[in-house]
Amino acid sequence: MYLLSLEELKKDYDTIFAVPLTNGLSTNASTMQSIARELEMNVHVIDMYATCALEKHVAIWIKRLVDEHKSSEEILKIIQPAIDESNSLILVKNLQHLKRGGRLTPMAAALAGLLKIYPVLHINKSTEGRIDVLNKVRTEKRADAYAIDKIMDDIDIQHTHIYIIHSNFLEGADHFKKCFIEKGVPEQNIHIDYISSVIAVHTGLGCIAIQYIREEN
Incomplete structure (x- = not known):
């Protein structure tokens, strides 16, 4: 499933942010990272150390920062401290x-x-x-x-x-x-x-x- 999804995204995007269920509860994040390496894609897999509402909040936040034309490095610098303290x-x-x-x-x-x-x-x-x-x-x-x-x-x-x-x-x-x-x-x-x-x-x-x-x- 992830392979097909990332292959499709690769056609239109050079950088992707993924906000899956935390590594502590699921292997989804590590699976995404492995597939991204296989496809030679620039995928930032964000470990939320959580699930549910915090995943949604950060995904929407990232989208807003993208719309504000923030770079990937700027986005990570903004959201990571908040995630670490959540x-x-x-x-x-x-x-x-x-x-x-x-x-x-x-x-x-x-x-x-x-x-x-x-x-x-x-x-x-x-x-x-x-x-x-x-x-x-x-x-x-x-x-x-x-x-x-x-x-x-x-x-x-x-x-x-x-x-x-x-x-x-x-x-x-x-x-x-x-x-x-x-x-x-x-x-x-x-x-x-x-x-x-x-x-x-x-x-x-x-x-x-x-x-x-x-x-x-």
């Missing part, structure tokens, strides 16, 4: 989905058997694009509060986009949005969307992921 916190109802799918590190998977432990998971550059445990708390309410406090400590509220994505849990997403607005985050910087189905099958229903990335004009 983060995704994950709050799941049931760890068994991630455990069965092999999407957790061994430490995180072991937590699935513990009673009265509610883990806050994260995926970012420090985890090399793999899902790992950030903190362990005793209740879901405490996990939610921890996630909000962690994000507020991390972000510049005026220049950070927060994506609250969910798997059939709009009520929970709305709750988080309200909390962030109360803490001073501009409403236009907060976005709610669904977790894509290809990811939701691993997280299960009722999952909330909060992804954030800085973009300063």
